Amino acid sequence: GAGVSQSPRYKVAKRGQDVALRCDPISGHVSLFWYQQALGQGPEFLTYFQNEAQLDKSGLPSDRFFAERPEGSVSTLKIQRTQQEDSAVYLCASSFSGVLNQPQHFGDGTRLSIL
Amino acid sequence: LAKTTQPISMDSYEGQEVNITCSHNNIATNDYITWYQQFPSQGPRFIIQGYKTKVTNEVASLFIPADRKSSTLSLPRVSLSDTAVYYCLVGDIGGYNKLIFGAGTRLAVHP
Numbered sequence: 576g577a578g579v580s581q582s583p584r585y586k587v588a589k590r591g592q593d594v595a596l597r598c599d600p601i602s603g604h605v606s607l608f609w610y611q612q613a614l615g616q617g618p619e620f621l622t623y624f625q626n627e628a629q630l631d632k633s634g635l636p637s638d639r640f641f642a643e644r645p646e647g648s649v650s651t652l653k654i655q656r657t658q659q660e661d662s663a664v665y666l667c668a669s670s671f672s673g674v675l676n677q678p679q680h681f682g683d684g685t686r687l688s689i690l
Numbered sequence: 691l692a693k694t695t696q697p698i699s700m701d702s703y704e705g706q707e708v709n710i711t712c713s714h715n716n717i718a719t720n721d722y723i724t725w726y727q728q729f730p731s732q733g734p735r736f737i738i739q740g741y742k743t744k745v746t747n748e749v750a751s752l753f754i755p756a757d758r759k760s761s762t763l764s765l766p767r768v769s770l771s772d773t774a775v776y777y778c779l780v781g782d783i784g785g786y787n788k789l790i791f792g793a794g795t796r797l798a799v800h801p
Contacts, residue, residue: 620788
């Protein structure tokens with residue numbers, strides 16, 4: 576079956592522009608996570624959804640970052656007024672449930688470059 | 691969440707067995723140990739997970755001593771395609787699964 580799909584794979588934006596990154600999780604997966612990965616570093620947690628409920632957004636770096644999952648499936652990560660430090664790979668992951676013994680399935684990410 | 695320490699990098703040759711050790715001195719009773727693999731330009735991929743003793747699947751083995759303060763990921767007979775970053779993670783089975791990644795171990799397999 577299909578894995579986690581993210582689009583676009585690459586996004587280039589000018590500083591100050593708004594961007595929207597999409598994640599299509601595996602069908603039936605309750606939990607959805609967003610991570611940010613800087614070059615040469617491990618992924619860092621941004622936010623977590625259980626179905627449509629955003630249960631943890633403690634990792635979002637600023638109020639310019641906003642995530643939603645209105646129908647409990649597709650999720651969008653939006654970054655407003657982008658800045659150069661937002662340049663990174665944004666990874667989406669889903670799992671059947673949210674507990675540790677359910678592996679997270681990652682997409683291949685969106686590489687965001689802010690000029 | 692328990693902090694993990696693993697080597698920054700390792701080198702190996704095709705056909706050899708590779709063992710990557712991860713230290714997690716502050717592991718809690720409810721914590722599981724999980725390893726992920728990441729290739730360039732791809733998301734991390736789950737490899738193996740365990741709680742104690744030994745776990746084996748078609749890809750790797752995970753050895754966990756009785757005190758659980760460390761764990762060793764064993765990759766048998768590596769090939770060039772095993773060149774990747776390997777992450778060791780420790781986390782509670784309760785609640786939700788907020789993964790905390792370190793910098794990982796960069797494994798380079800040479801011909």
